Amino acid sequence: MIFETISTSNHEEVVFCHNKDAGLKAIIAIHNTVLGPALGGTRMWPYASEEEALKDVLRLSRGMTYKAAVSGLNLGGGKAVIWGDPNKDKSEALFRAFGRFVNSLGGRYITAEDVGIDVNDMEYVLRETDYVTGVHQVHGGSGDPSPFTAYGTLQGLLASLQVKFGDEDVGKYSYAVQGVGHVGMEFVKLLRERGAKVFVTDINKAAVQRAVDEFGCEAVALDDIYDVDADVYSPTALGGTINEQTLPRLKCKVICGAANNQLANDEIGVELEKRGMLYAPDYAVNAGGLMNVSLEIDGYNRERAMRMMRTIYYNLGRIFEIADRDKIPTYKAADRMAEERITAIGKLRLPHLGAAAPRFQGRRGN
Ligand SMILES: NC(=O)C1=CN([C@@H]2O[C@H](COP(=O)(O)OP(=O)(O)OC[C@H]3O[C@@H](n4cnc5c(N)ncnc54)[C@H](O)[C@@H]3O)[C@@H](O)[C@H]2O)C=CC1
Numbered sequence: 438m439i440f441e442t443i444s445t446s447n448h449e450e451v452v453f454c455h456n457k458d459a460g461l462k463a464i465i466a467i468h469n470t471v472l473g474p475a476l477g478g479t480r481m482w483p484y485a486s487e488e489e490a491l492k493d494v495l496r497l498s499r500g501m502t503y504k505a506a507v508s509g510l511n512l513g514g515g516k517a518v519i520w521g522d523p524n525k526d527k528s529e530a531l532f533r534a535f536g537r538f539v540n541s542l543g544g545r546y547i548t549a550e551d552v553g554i555d556v557n558d559m560e561y562v563l564r565e566t567d568y569v570t571g572v573h574q575v576h577g578g579s580g581d582p583s584p585f586t587a588y589g590t591l592q593g594l595l596a597s598l599q600v601k602f603g604d605e606d607v608g609k610y611s612y613a614v615q616g617v618g619h620v621g622m623e624f625v626k627l628l629r630e631r632g633a634k635v636f637v638t639d640i641n642k643a644a645v646q647r648a649v650d651e652f653g654c655e656a657v658a659l660d661d662i663y664d665v666d667a668d669v670y671s672p673t674a675l676g677g678t679i680n681e682q683t684l685p686r687l688k689c690k691v692i693c694g695a696a697n698n699q700l701a702n703d704e705i706g707v708e709l710e711k712r713g714m715l716y717a718p719d720y721a722v723n724a725g726g727l728m729n730v731s732l733e734i735d736g737y738n739r740e741r742a743m744r745m746m747r748t749i750y751y752n753l754g755r756i757f758e759i760a761d762r763d764k765i766p767t768y769k770a771a772d773r774m775a776e777e778r779i780t781a782i783g784k785l786r787l788p789h790l791g792a793a794a795p796r797f798q799g800r801r802g803n
């Protein structure tokens with residue numbers, strides 16, 4: 438059953454990590470390393486079952502392959518999940534045990550933050566392996582990638598507004614933002630700074646209150662976010678929120694947010710197209726964090742990172758052009774762009790085997 442699943446999703450390697458003393462149950466999935474080592478964050482979540490955790494890590498790691506490819510990065514796709522409650526189960530031992538597993542892969546997989554994980558957790562991982570990014574600036578790292586992901590999402594939004602409305606006046610439009618965590622809070626701040634009307638929701642009531650008090654957003658109940666009459670829906674929490682149940686409720690003209698795996702399935706992408714809703718493919722929009730942490734490999738440079746964020750605008754423009762040219766939905770255009778690059782470069786290079794391990798210039802003892 439597991440081999441069948443892995444073979445259907447075309448993964449290279451899936452590692453089940455277990456350490457009883459540390460209470461670690463984690464899965465690292467390496468989807469594809471044709472373009473380079475697999476870089477992708479670690480998610481900590483109280484999954485209902487092992488199947489759910491496996492399904493999540495497989496989808497997320499595949500998405501990373503496409504994200505790196507479409508963004509022009511020399512990176513493959515991988516991701517990890519730790520099965521646990523981020524509010525209760527974190528410890529130094531847990532993250533160090535996890536770090537050892539990451540290290541054992543010799544640089545084929547490089548980790549970073551995702552949902553439920555912050556820069557302090559990566560501090561422990563760094564004690565066990567160099568193959569971690571998004572580490573504190575004191576170590577020569579780039580810190581929390583979320584503000585970059587949010588800024589990159591803004592670039593994707595500008596490209597989307599341009600295509601849909603013919604202008605890039607963020608403040609003229611209204612937004613329904615689902616999830617005000619690390620990325621979402623930064624994103625609503627950027628929207629409000631530009632004068633936009635912003636509706637927010639989150640399961641974390643304190644986060645919603647902060648978005649209201651500090652940034653002047655309007656709170657809506659969790660499920661009501663799908664019914665809000667806003668121009669743009671921004672999924673910035675977990676994946677799969679655009680599905681058969683929510684689609685008929687959405688009134689927006691543009692979908693542009695930072696969450697990974699927003700579409701429940703490909704048919705939803707086709708349906709969005711039919712309904713004239715512009716879908717900005719998630720992995721192209723939310724690549725800012727990946728771009729930012731990837732710069733740690735050669736020596737982090739913030740100015741370079743900010744310049745890279747702008748490429749998201751052009752990547753989205755290219756995706757929309759392909760969709761228009763080939764008369765295909767935007768999700769498919771993004772997939773096509775990514776797959777063409779992997780195929781072309783794959784003909785030139787063999788899969789990354791760890792021989793040319795990432796360097797991590799300028800960090801710690803380097
Ligand atoms: N942190 C980063 O740089 C990147 C994050 N992403 C994606 O962006 C999304 C958000 O990531 P982060 O902000 O880092 O995570 P986070 O854990 O800081 O924030 C997620 C927020 O979503 C909320 N949430 C969970 N389920 C919800 C629901 N059903 N309805 C409303 N709110 C809900 C949580 O309470 C939390 O506040 C995730 O899908 C992640 O994979 C993608 C690229 C990079």
Ligand SMILES: O=C(O)CCC(=O)C(=O)O
Nearest residue numbers: 477478549550582726727
């Ligand atoms: O931004 C990060 O934490 C690394 C990249 C990543 O995991 C993602 O883009 O989902």
